[in-house]
Amino acid sequence: MNTSMFPLLLAEHKGSFWFAEAGSTFAEETDFLFMAILWISTFFFVVVVGAMVVFAIKYRRRPGYQGDSTALHNNALEITWTVIPTLIVCWIFARGVQGYMDMVTPPSETIDINVTARKWSWSFQYPNGAESNELHLPVNKPVRLLMRSDDVLHCFFVPAFRTKADVVPGRVTTLWFQPILEGEFPLYCAEYCGDDHSIMRAKVVVHNQKSYEDELVKLNKAPDAPVAHGQQLYLRRGCKGCHSIEDGKVLIGPSFAGSWGKDVKDSISGATVKFDEQYVQESIENPQAKMRAEFAKAAQMPSYKGRFKPKEMAAITAFLKALEDGKITPEEESALPPPETPAPTGDGAAKTN
Amino acid sequence: MSGSATVQAQNASDNYLFNTKGFLSWALTLDHKRIGMMYLVGVMGAFLLGGILALILRAELADPENWFLTNKQYNQVFTLHGAVMVFLFIIPSVPAALGNFLVPVMLGAKDVAFPRLNLGSFYLWVIGAIFFLVALLSTGLDTGWTFYTPYSTQTSGPVVAATLGVFILGFSSIFTGLNFIVTINTMRPPGMTWFRMPLFLWATYSTSIIQVLATPVLGITVLLLAAERVIGIGIFDPKFNGDPVTFQHFFWFYSHPAVYIMILPGMGIISELMSVHSHKGIFGYRFIAYSSVAIALFGFLVWGHHMFTSGMANVTVIVFSALTFSVSIPSAIKVFNWLATMYKGTVQLNTPMCYALNFIFLFTIGGLTGLWLGTLSTDRPLHDTYFVVAHFHYVMMGGTMVAFLGGVFHWWPKMTGKMFNDFWGNISCLVVFIGFNMTFLPQFVMGSRGMPRRYATYDPQFTVFHEWSTYGAFTLGLGLFIALGVLIHSLLRGKQAPDNPWGGATLEWQCSSPPPYYNFHTAPEVNDPYNYKPLTYRGEKGWEYVRPKPSTVPQQPDQVQV
Amino acid sequence: MSHDHAADHGHDHPSFLAHHFDDPEQQFDAGKLGIWIFLVTEVLFFSGMFCAYALYRSRNPEVFTFASTFLNTKLGAFNTGVLLFSSLTMAWGVRCAQLRQRGGLVLCLALTLICASIFLGVKAVEYTHKWDMGLLPAHFYLSQYAQTIEHHDWAPFKELVGQAHMTWLTKLCILPGLITIGFAAWLFSTLKSKERRKIEVAGSMLLTALAFFGGIGIGRVFQAAEEAAAAHSTDHGDKHAATDADHKHDAASADHATAASADKTMLVSTDSQTKIGAPSIEQIDQKGGAGLFFSIYYCMTGVHAVHILGGMVVLTWLLVRASKDVFHEQYFGPVDYVGLYWHLVDLIWIYLFPLLYLIR
Secondary structure (H helix, E strand, O other), X not given: OXXXXXXXXXXXXXXXXXXXXXXEOHHHHHHHHXXXXXXXXXXXXXXXXXXXXXXXXXXXXXXXXXXXXOEEEOHHHHHHHHHHHHHHHHHHHHHHHHHHHHHHOOOOOOEEEEEEEEOOEEEEEOOOOOEEOOEEEEOOOOEEEEEEEOOOOEEEEEHHHOEEEEEOOOOOEEEEEOEOOOEEEEEEEOOOOOOOHHHOEEEXXXXXXXXXXXXXXXXXXXXXXXXXXXXXXXHHOOHHHOOOOOOOOOOOOOOOOOOOOOEEEOOOOOOEEEOOHHHHHHHHHOOOXXXXXXXXXXXXXXXXXXOXXXXXXXXXXXXXXXXXXXXXXXXXXXXXXXXXXXXOOHHHHHHHO | OOOOHHHHOOOHHHOOOOOOOOHHHHHOOOOHHHHHHHHHHHHHHHHHHHHHHHHHHHHHHOOOOOOOOXXXXXXXXXXXXXXXXXXXXXXXHHHHHHHHHHHHHHHOOOOOOOHHHHHHHHHHHHHHHHHHHHHHHHOOOOOOOOOOOOHHHHOOOOHHHHHHHHHHHHHHHHHHHHHHHHHHHHOOOOOOOHHHOOHHHHHHHHHHHHHHHHHHHHHHXXXXXXXXXXXXXXXXXXXXXXXXXXXXXXHHHHHHHHHHHHHHHHHHHHHHHHHHHHOXXXXXXXXXXXXXXXXXXXHHHOHHHHOOOOOOOHHHHHHHHHHHHHHHHHHHHHHHHHHHHHOOOOEOOOHHHHHHHHHHHHHHHHHHHHHHHHOHHHHHHHOOEHHHHHHHHHHHHHHHHHHHHHHHHHHHHHHHOEOOOHHHHHHHHHHHHHHHHHHHHHHHHHHHOOOEOOOOOOOHHHHHHHHXXXXXXXXXXXXXXXXXXXXXXXXXXXXXXXXXXXXXXXXXXXXXXXXXXXXXXXXXXXXXXXXXXXXXXXXXHOEEEOOOOHHHOOOOOOEEEO | XXXXXXXXXXXXXXOOOOOOOOOHHHHHHHHHHHHHHHHHHHHHHHXXXXXXXXXXXXXXXXXHHHHHHHOOHHHHHHHHHHXXXXXXXXXXXXXXXXXXXXXXXXXHHHHHHHHHHXXXXXXXXXXXXXXXXXXXXXXXXXXXXXXXXXXXXXXXXXXXXXXXOOOHHHHHHHHHHHHHHHHHHHHHHHHHHOOHHHHHHHHHHXXXXXXXXXXXXXXXXXXXXXXXXXXXXXXXXXXXXXXXXXXXHHHHHHHHHHHHHOOOOOOOOOOHHHXXXXXXXXXXXXXXXXXXXXXXXHHHHHHHHXXXXXXXXXXXXXXXXXXXXXXXXXXXXXXXXXXXXXXXXXXXXXXXXXXXXXXX
16 A cells, blocks of 8 residues: 555554554564455455446436346356355455464463553563563564453553453463564553553563663662662562552552551550551561551461561662652652661661661 | 225224324333334434434544543443443344334234233333433443453442343343244234245344344343342452453353344345335345344354454364354345345335445445454454444444334335435435445544554544544434434425335235234235235325236246346 | 224134234244243253353362252252142143133142242242351352351341341241231131132132241251251261351361461462362362352352242232133133243253252
């Protein structure tokens, strides 16, 4: 298709008239079959509509013309127009199966990336432990996605890669493809998943090998700013599964929003303690030590003793402190620690190690 | 026996519309024709509501960002649009409204087999509709009309009320289908053999089989969903070791055959329209009749093609794809036979025929685009994009809705006794044609470029298509309003319709317009429904049936080998 | 009705023949085909649940083996017998209608109703016993071997019955009790009027209502026998001991430590191929395990019970008409149709009983 004929239709669009950019090895086959069906369909469409128009004009009721009302039939014709379409769809079917089997049969050596879909964001975990919300891939390497959902159905769809697969809660679904084009491509959730389904969009960035490796190293590095670092730990080390950072939203444990500095009444001793550095440290290392009554019943948090370095403990504390007012401002997030004074709980954390 | 059909035409007071008066004479009527008319008013109301919702959606989508709806509101509106159109309009449109009016008259019977059940299913429809609408309008359902789990088990919307509404509507549909099957099986008058039945009856019969066999499965599916929400059975909830994909299998086991509940009666209408307005016996009667039954049966085996990306086993996926292609062939046979019917006929391009030709144009596109979606490799990128949206609107709306309108115009003189303005009828058909293609052709392109469905906001690269689609939708809306205006005008100012304005040979044209309460004062004489030889045109009086001498009556449907 | 049919169709159209039919035979055939098609839809309606049963059973066979031991086979077998007997009386009733034996028909219909009522009474005992034990659908299921700190308030009925301190069975008896009182009062008033046909109907209805309590009594007897048998068993590890409340808590405290620490999400993975070896009792005995069995159990038997109730409504309608002597050789269709429906409901139970109670 000559794309220059449709300047308006191609605004901000990099692909051809019918397709997004051909970003993976699947594109060649599916685009070919798409166009083949298009031409077959166009042929039949022209035959059908052409005959319709010709008959409607040629046999229209008009003075001096009298058609014959006798019903006609012709078995040879019936068989012809049954058999020919049947043969054609058989070919289309076979070609489709062939392409499909390629799409569901990954090669033996793939880069495996874990995908978690949740309302309404994606997160990707790379082989080196890095995690991101945009998908970074190397060009010309087969990639296999192992996809899980935290809540409802989602669907991983990159038009440029010509493939998609549902992400089903309770299952691990896989999807493989091999990018062949460097660049950025849109990623959509294609299965309706609630309020913000339409903003569950992300970016796929296909790099050359070197830039991909650099990106992964960069992603794996802890941020310098303690609050941002704490947030990263919160997201990656399993806190977020039970503790929300929205005000008043209780998942399993208490929400972190606005907790800092508040009084906590222990359900067993009845003593009141302040939510401070000491309390945070104790609650991470020995979660059942002091608990509010409403959470004591179903307390199931495991001990995280020894799983955080002092610097990380400080970052978590900074993060919780920043949440004192229920939200984190960009300034808080990027604030670097004062060069000489160590972070508040740095000492406390150091003592236990 | 009376000499000619027009003798059966009685004075104006003996027609079903005016033989009794008062609200209760309608609300408690057992007359299938009145029930059909009440359905007609009901489904048109539902269509108006669904159409307005569609325009709201299209208006919102003219801009890539939230313009006047939030994401949540958008989701509620598209849910409402889909649910109203599917459950309240398309499924009952042709079978319940036109079918109720036509089945007994075309068959030559006095009524359907179970008139009380018939009235009961109408009230089930009303209750279901009220239930459904109150549920949807109160707090807003946002699950999509498909109620996919686990979203539907988690969302705060009135899912239970909506599923009960669907349940009740389902039973309305089951009872209608049951009534038609029994009517066609046991109430045929002498001479009405299976192969003398008009093709509309074949289509209705096939539809009824699907209604009876598929709808109960939807019933139990929505019941299990309601149970999930009320007593927490957990069988669709992965948290309790349940499986959300099972719900999809259950749901589509009904909802794919439901697609044929929607399209088959439309095809039946087109079979009638093509033959009558070409004044030509139908080409390949048996092929069209059998293809209806074939579609009904194959339709039960293809539900999995809605789930190609949901992670079914590869073998399952391939089998479903093969079966999907097999269902495309009977539809193609029908289209070819309709075209061949026009060949050497006398084509009258009046409003019903224009809608019929419009149907063939749009349905051919709808059917052919199904090839991409049935093909496994091309379905991967197209699944759940606007390509699918465009495809099923071409089939459901370009097919069923246009056929429904064609049928309404075709039988309007019979139902109301009034003629409509043919010129404005044709204009409405033209505007619908232009608006429809303008709305949905761009959606194919943006779909194949990757625009996912059910998106309230979208990437700017798709804006131009959405804009055209929105302009088209409003044009389409205009066309439908013109059609409505033509019908209302005919009620108020229309000329008295002759008994047989189009020259139809099926039995409904043998009784007066509108028909008397008992349809036929004497048992009608049953002949080949597509033999137009005994009909003579009498100008203003329409067509007159001149009974041929017995020796010239052909014993078999007279078909000539070409 | 707004149309005077008799005026139009006075000639040789008997009163029992609807105006749009030509003869009684056509009317009967239409009805018969109609009811058969309806039965087909009923079968398909249940087939959804049978599919669900097959699916979850094939995925978790051990869960079904474990959970079905909580069902009381004797009660199920008794109920099967009751339904089979009611099918006999129903079929007999059809014969009576064909032979125009008014009295026999009324008796048969009354017996069928009474059987249905006994069935529901026994079912009530079964259900309430399970609710008391916490054998509930997946979301509310209480592990039988773990110490339970959750309260037994089952959400669906909480608002309905309030917080009154009654057993589930007592709560469930309130409505039938009121109905019984109503029928008794009606019978009393008809006795005064001395209209034999009304007395027949009212008497049958009262007996039907009382039969519900009869069913409860029988159910309790069976239940007590089962519990006594379980009490004699000294083996605490025996799963049957779990049906006894005391034993349940013994077992519960012993298994507490393991059960409490069992990862509740272990069964959540639906990929059955990843399961290595058979899951332990603790893994089965939880919401996502045995709870699912009870979900399916309540759905199948519950929908079946609703069909029994629906059958009772139409049987009552038939009883009223039969007492007025409207059925005869030419017009017995309604009895025949309801009979077919009743046999189908019976047949479905014939499948439910082995699938849920017997296969282990």
